[in-house]
Amino acid sequence: xxxxxxxxxxxxxxxxxxxxxxxxxxxxxxxxxxxxxxxxxxxxxxxxxxxxxxxxxxxxxxxxxxxxxxxxxxxxxxxxxxxxxxxxxxxxxxxxxxxxxxxxxxxxxxxxxxxxxxxxxxxxxxxxxxxxxxxxxxxxxxxxxxxxxxxxxxxxxxxxxxxxxxxxxxxxxxxxxxxxxxxxxxxxxxxxxxxxxxxxxxxxxxxxxxxxxxxxxxxxxxxxxxxxxxxxxxxxxxxxxxxxxxxxxxxxxxxxxxxxxxxxxxxxxxxxxxxxxxxxxxxxxxxxxxxxxxxxxxxxxxxxxxxxxxxxxxxxxxxxxxxxxxxxxxxxxxxxxxxxxxxxxxxxxxxxxxxxxxxxxxxxxxxxxxxxxxxxxxxxxxxxxxxxxxxxxxxxxxxxxxxxxxxxxxxxxxxxxxxxxxxxxxxxxxxxxxxxxxxxxxxxxxxxxxxxxxxxxxxxxxxxxxxxxxxxxxxxxxxxxxxxxxxxxxxxxxxxxxxxxxxxxxxxxxxxxxxxxxxxxxxxxxx
Numbered sequence: 001x002x003x004x005x006x007x008x009x010x011x012x013x014x015x016x017x018x019x020x021x022x023x024x025x026x027x028x029x030x031x032x033x034x035x036x037x038x039x040x041x042x043x044x045x046x047x048x049x050x051x052x053x054x055x056x057x058x059x060x061x062x063x064x065x066x067x068x069x070x071x072x073x074x075x076x077x078x079x080x081x082x083x084x085x086x087x088x089x090x091x092x093x094x095x096x097x098x099x100x101x102x103x104x105x106x107x108x109x110x111x112x113x114x115x116x117x118x119x120x121x122x123x124x125x126x127x128x129x130x131x132x133x134x135x136x137x138x139x140x141x142x143x144x145x146x147x148x149x150x151x152x153x154x155x156x157x158x159x160x161x162x163x164x165x166x167x168x169x170x171x172x173x174x175x176x177x178x179x180x181x182x183x184x185x186x187x188x189x190x191x192x193x194x195x196x197x198x199x200x201x202x203x204x205x206x207x208x209x210x211x212x213x214x215x216x217x218x219x220x221x222x223x224x225x226x227x228x229x230x231x232x233x234x235x236x237x238x239x240x241x242x243x244x245x246x247x248x249x250x251x252x253x254x255x256x257x258x259x260x261x262x263x264x265x266x267x268x269x270x271x272x273x274x275x276x277x278x279x280x281x282x283x284x285x286x287x288x289x290x291x292x293x294x295x296x297x298x299x300x301x302x303x304x305x306x307x308x309x310x311x312x313x314x315x316x317x318x319x320x321x322x323x324x325x326x327x328x329x330x331x332x333x334x335x336x337x338x339x340x341x342x343x344x345x346x347x348x349x350x351x352x353x354x355x356x357x358x359x360x361x362x363x364x365x366x367x368x369x370x371x372x373x374x375x376x377x378x379x380x381x382x383x384x385x386x387x388x389x390x391x392x393x394x395x396x397x398x399x400x401x402x403x404x405x406x407x408x409x410x411x412x413x414x415x416x417x418x419x420x421x422x423x424x425x426x427x428x429x430x431x432x433x434x435x436x437x438x439x440x441x442x443x444x445x446x447x448x449x450x451x452x453x454x455x456x457x458x459x460x461x462x463x464x465x466x467x468x469x470x471x472x473x474x475x476x477x478x479x480x481x482x483x484x485x486x487x488x489x490x491x492x493x494x495x496x497x498x499x500x501x502x503x504x505x506x507x508x509x510x511x512x513x514x515x516x517x518x519x520x521x522x523x524x525x526x527x
Contacts, residue, residue, distance in 0.1 A: 036062075072159060080115070242259065335380070343376060346373040347407065357400055414525065418462075424458060436455045458526055497512050497514070506522070
């Protein structure tokens with residue numbers, strides 16, 4: 001992320017420009033925004049600073065034709081609704097996103113915070129400008145480039161995964177139409193009933209307490225899922241019978257990977273689709289050509305021979321995800337919220353541990369962790385008799401899945417594995433402190449150190465939250481995990497000041513913007 005000081009008049013002119021355009025005749029909002037995709041250029045704030053992303057392709061805004069909006073914000077993704085009842089007016093509603101901790105320098109928080117305040121927009125010279133109500137900031141986007149066409153339909157996006165999904169959906173839709181592939185109502189009925197039986201067998205009875213409206217919505221979602229899975233299974237079976245080749249096992253069924261490749265090569269040769277961006281093309285084809293990222297079913301094995309024999313809508317004698325483990329199988333560890341370790345440590349692995357996008361050995365590899373890497377524990381599950389844990393690297397990064405057998409509970413500074421949820425921040429917010437006192441502090445650059453009151457709430461093992469009362473009565477919270485200072489309660493109101501920390505002997509020296517604090521290690525660990 002780059003932040004550059006700009007003269008205020010530039011932002012003022014942009015705000016006036018957007019407001020002026022609201023009074024001019026404009027195309028129907030559905031014509032100008034619906035079905036468009038944009039990537040971030042910059043955020044211009046009223047504090048005279050311009051923020052530009054290091055990688056614009058990681059900040060994407062997509063306006064769907066059904067009033068939905070999809071957002072990519074660095075390492076997170078979000079959804080919501082957009083409404084434009086009048087020309088150049090625009091509001092976003094029900095915006096929600098994943099909560100992964102993105103790497104330092106990310107614009108994630110600043111980017112996501114803009115949407116709740118947006119009230120107007122204008123498109124000028126091909127770029128989209130969003131204006132906010134409260135602080136008058138302007139967020140500028142450029143139209144996502146044309147990267148591919150499928151049967152004449154243009155695909156504009158800066159996200160390789162979005163491009164791949166759109167290309168495949170259009171090609172598969174046409175193939176299914178030509179082959180007459182579709183899920184029947186009877187097949188969907190059987191699929192939904194089978195799924196409900198498996199839920200009941202697993203003790204999942206939450207649907208029994210739904211209102212009639214909620215039950216109808218749940219059934220609608222179940223049938224949509226069934227229709228999609230059944231049609232894809234039939235399509236995969238048809239492609240496999242046409243082209244043959246090797247098969248990989250995915251979370252929602254088998255994929256005939258070699259058949260996919262042959263099908264796509266034939267479609268490309270026939271001119272059915274074209275990818276114009278060479279980098280995007282390389283990323284698109286890698287999934288189908290790089291054997292190192294997949295685990296194939298053994299050729300000629302019984303599993304391979306039976307893979308397209310039993311349809312997914314037929315009752316299964318064995319539920320792979322919820323059935324109790326067979327003799328010799330590992331149990332799925334609990335999440336921290338359910339009493340499991342707060343953090344894992346990678347161990348007993350040679351050459352590193354792969355982080356994958358889904359709980360499958362054939363899923364996309366997101367990262368590679370050497371032995372000793374610390375991870376946050378978001379819970380584990382068994383998929384196809386293998387236990388996978390949902391994790392994020394300690395300190396931030398991609399969220400994904402790793403094999404549980406290579407994980408052990410992270411040992412805290414007091415020599416124990418801390419389990420159960422870290423409630424220190426909640427308790428600190430309620431004023432429920434384990435200790436209080438004073439620490440050295442300074443609030444202005446160049447100001448000598450003075451003393452500030454503090455309170456600390458401890459989970460134990462180096463998990464703690466320290467709340468400092470500044471001389472002016474305002475407060476600053478500092479967060480510690482495994483005996484390490486990891487962050488502060490910064491916000492848009494104070495400009496998201498930079499957080500830095502170093503440890504000197506038994507003291508943490510912490511800087512939050514111009515603020516400086518010295519926290520003795522004993523405050524965090526107790527004793």
